[in-house]
Amino acid sequence: xxxxxxxxxxxxxxxxxxxxxxxxxxxxxxxxxxxxxxxxxxxxxxxxxxxxxxxxxxxxxxxxxxxxxxxxxxxxxxxxxxxxxxxxxxxxxxxxxxxxxxxxxxxxxxxxxxxxxxxxxxxxxxxxxxxxxxxxxxxxxxxxxxxxxxxxxxxxxxxxxxxxxxxxxxxxxxxxxxxxxxxxxxxxxxxxxxxxxxxxxxxxxxxxxxxxxxxxxxxxxxxxxxxxxxxxxxxxxxxxxxxxxxxxxxxxxxxxxxxxxxxxxxxxxxxxxxxxxxxxxxxxxxxxxxxxxxxxxxxxxxxxxxxxxxxxxxxxxxxxxxxxxxxxxxxxxxxxxxxxxxxxxxxxxxxxxxxxxxxxxxxxxxxxxxxxxxxxxxxxxxxxxxxxxxxxxxxxxxxxxxxxxxxxxxxxxxxxxxxxxxxxxxxxxxxxxxxxxxxxxxxxxxxxxxxxxxxxxxxxxxxxxxxxxxxxxxxxxxxxxxxxxxxxxxxxxxxxxxxxxxxxxxxxxxxxxxxxxxxxxxxxxxxxxxxxxxxxxxxxxxxxxxxxxxxxxxxxxxxxxxxxxxxxxxxxxxxxxxxxxxxxxxxxxxxxxxxxxxxxxxxxxxxxxxxxxxxxxxxxxxxxxxxxxxxxxxxxxxxxxxxxxxxxxxxxxxxxxxxxxxxxxxxxxxxxxxxxxxxxxxxxxxxxxxxxxxxxxxxxxxxxxxxxxxxxxxxxxxxxxxxxxxxxxxxxxxxxxxxx
Numbered sequence: 117x118x119x120x121x122x123x124x125x126x127x128x129x130x131x132x133x134x135x136x137x138x139x140x141x142x143x144x145x146x147x148x149x150x151x152x153x154x155x156x157x158x159x160x161x162x163x164x165x166x167x168x169x170x171x172x173x174x175x176x177x178x179x180x181x182x183x184x185x186x187x188x189x190x191x192x193x194x195x196x197x198x199x200x201x202x203x204x205x206x207x208x209x210x211x212x213x214x215x216x217x218x219x220x221x222x223x224x225x226x227x228x229x230x231x232x233x234x235x236x237x238x239x240x241x242x243x244x245x246x247x248x249x250x251x252x253x254x255x256x257x258x259x260x261x262x263x264x265x266x267x268x269x270x271x272x273x274x275x276x277x278x279x280x281x282x283x284x285x286x287x288x289x290x291x292x293x294x295x296x297x298x299x300x301x302x303x304x305x306x307x308x309x310x311x312x313x314x315x316x317x318x319x320x321x322x323x324x325x326x327x328x329x330x331x332x333x334x335x336x337x338x339x340x341x342x343x344x345x346x347x348x349x350x351x352x353x354x355x356x357x358x359x360x361x362x363x364x365x366x367x368x369x370x371x372x373x374x375x376x377x378x379x380x381x382x383x384x385x386x387x388x389x390x391x392x393x394x395x396x397x398x399x400x401x402x403x404x405x406x407x408x409x410x411x412x413x414x415x416x417x418x419x420x421x422x423x424x425x426x427x428x429x430x431x432x433x434x435x436x437x438x439x440x441x442x443x444x445x446x447x448x449x450x451x452x453x454x455x456x457x458x459x460x461x462x463x464x465x466x467x468x469x470x471x472x473x474x475x476x477x478x479x480x481x482x483x484x485x486x487x488x489x490x491x492x493x494x495x496x497x498x499x500x501x502x503x504x505x506x507x508x509x510x511x512x513x514x515x516x517x518x519x520x521x522x523x524x525x526x527x528x529x530x531x532x533x534x535x536x537x538x539x540x541x542x543x544x545x546x547x548x549x550x551x552x553x554x555x556x557x558x559x560x561x562x563x564x565x566x567x568x569x570x571x572x573x574x575x576x577x578x579x580x581x582x583x584x585x586x587x588x589x590x591x592x593x594x595x596x597x598x599x600x601x602x603x604x605x606x607x608x609x610x611x612x613x614x615x616x617x618x619x620x621x622x623x624x625x626x627x628x629x630x631x632x633x634x635x636x637x638x639x640x641x642x643x644x645x646x647x648x649x650x651x652x653x654x655x656x657x658x659x660x661x662x663x664x665x666x667x668x669x670x671x672x673x674x675x676x677x678x679x680x681x682x683x684x685x686x687x688x689x690x691x692x693x694x695x696x697x698x699x700x701x702x703x704x705x706x707x708x709x710x711x712x713x714x715x716x717x718x719x720x721x722x723x724x725x726x727x728x729x730x731x732x733x734x735x736x737x738x739x740x741x742x743x744x745x746x747x748x749x750x751x752x753x754x755x756x757x758x759x760x761x762x763x764x765x766x767x768x769x770x771x772x773x774x775x776x777x778x779x780x781x782x783x784x785x786x787x788x789x790x791x792x793x794x795x796x797x798x799x800x801x802x803x804x805x806x807x808x809x810x811x812x813x814x815x816x817x818x819x820x821x822x823x824x825x826x827x828x829x830x831x832x833x834x835x836x837x838x839x840x841x842x843x844x845x846x847x848x849x850x851x852x853x854x855x856x
Contacts, residue, residue: 458503706812
């Protein structure tokens with residue numbers, strides 16, 4: 117990315133090889149995958165903060181003081197005698213009796229957590245406890261499961277229709293899957309609404325908190341693996357992470373892994389450099405750094421390796437460049453032949469491998485619908501390439517199985533997930549409640565020496581993405597198990613790779629961006645598809661001809677970026693200035709296509725007792741002032757055109773009245789406004805039936821139209837677009853007024 121950490125300091129915020137990972141709602145989930153996932157029964161619930169704190173404290177004392185575990189235990193006990201013991205806080209909560217009535221109760225936190233494990237219940241991040249599904253089935257869960265299944269079906273059908281250029285089928289299925297999504301999302305909102313029969317705010321918080329935790333894990337894991345960036349936002353958080361790794365990880369496995377692959381043995385200098393890499397952006401206290409360095413000097417090389425390499429492909433690459441180059445190079449390599457049973461390799465599809473295959477072989481399947489179950493891909497040569505590439509990936513993963521199990525499927529979750537919102541980011545350029553988007557352009561630059569957009573570069577970035585997203589999925593399963601979810605249900609909580617964008621451009625307006633979708637859920641499009649988000653970029657309420665032209669220019673700009681060409685900024689700015697002049701000319705001629713429409717209802721439809729404060733006032737104004745000259749629209753309801761006015765103050769209203777040459781109209785308008793106590797008129801509402809005919813906007817209103825505002829409203833999409841290119845027009849000045 118061209119932006120600094122956090123993506124907030126530079127206006128030009130392009131990013132290449134951007135992969136969007138979305139929270140998965142597939143009810144079938146993933147089967148047990150042998151490389152990045154453990155067997156289901158290997159995931160255990162571990163919510164014992166007191167026990168784990170003691171374990172980590174003993175480990176820290178033993179290492180820092182250079183004593184045995186027994187001595188460390190004795191020292192810790194002695195310390196506890198002289199200091200206040202850790203408090204086991206009391207938890208006040210409401211519980212339901214067998215009849216469903218709620219009552220207040222109070223219990224210590226440790227007992228509260230132990231009861232969850234003992235009873236086999238589910239613990240949400242908000243500490244709300246739910247009966248396990250085995251005890252009682254949730255009707256709402258069944259409703260969601262049904263909708264999720266339907267949505268998945270229509271979503272796949274929409275993509276299949278798109279690849280087959282069945283545009284009607286694509287539009288139909290896309291609408292249905294969006295409806296299913298709205299149904300599911302509406303349930304959470306219903307829980308939070310007091311006016312509904314199923315009002316239950318704790319359920320709303322549960323759904324939101326789980327989703328946010330999953331997205332936060334995705335953000336933190338991506339930053340750690342792709343960029344070596346940990347959320348070391350305080351000295352305590354930094355030291356806590358180091359101690360947790362040393363006290364939790366199986367060092368025998370680390371030793372075997374480092375020796376087997378002949379990895380670099382990290383020194384304390386290597387590790388303190390990693391620590392500084394993550395702490396310098398938050399705090400700078402050399403006394404604390406010295407204490408951390410002293411602790412690191414007490415660790416052996418395998419403990420240092422665990423700290424440096426776990427969930428960190430970036431630092432593994434930094435200290436073992438050739439090893440990582442060979443690993444990801446082989447993992448992202450296209451293999452044209454060599455697999456005796458290519459369909460068998462493809463149908464295995466473990467660890468999201470087929471998604472990786474489709475990225476690597478994107479040129480082979482561009483515009484095709486690939487479905488191995490129905491054998492709809494009839495080209496045997498393409499099947500051979502896909503199957504051979506998949507077979508090679510499994511071989512590479514087999515070769516690196518020990519490395520993956522040791523460093524990318526550990527018990528070390530991202531540090532302080534609740535504070536990930538404050539994480540200054542290097543590789544995450546976009547994140548929402550249920551999704552995370554990571555950029556892999558730096559890996560392409562490192563491997564090839566420069567940014568490339570070839571299929572080989574895409575395959576390489578997808579190889580890193582696969583390692584990252586599969587490690588992410590493992591961490592989500594650890595999180596799910598700590599909620600005490602059953603093995604069978606754990607697979608329901610996961611994330612999937614949804615979009616691959618070769619170019620992503622973030623706007624300065626929050627949640628506004630444009631990107632070109634090359635691949636979606638393994639489907640390689642015949643040509644990139646524009647992905648546009650943000651109300652001001654979509655701009656459904658302004659002239660769509662301008663919006664569509666702006667979209668075309670965004671696509672051209674991204675094509676220039678991908679091809680390494682310069683964007684002709686002068687031509688673009690001149691084009692926008694000409695659009696502004698065209699709008700102004702249309703307004704002078706009474707053209708109404710730049711205006712928004714509205715509806716004037718009958719007077720009884722408005723609650724306000726003051727007619728002058730309702731749109732009906734404009735019907736009265738038209739009938740009394742303009743009807744004799746331009747005709748009557750009839751009684752409301754009817755559609756009207758909203759025309760922004762400059763007569764927003766007493767002074768500007770007087771100026772506007774002075775421009776009206778028709779003395780009769782001028783006097784009628786002045787008298788009408790005075791009668792109703794109005795000394796300003798912010799908007800004109802002209803009946804559409806009249807303005808849309810030969811009349812247009814009445815000549816008497818032209819001088820009072822806020823042309824400046826109309827031009828700015830209709831070209832705002834272009835102004836936001838210009839800012840993404842590093843061009844910042846003055847806020848209230850038209851580009852055509854700048855000499856273009």
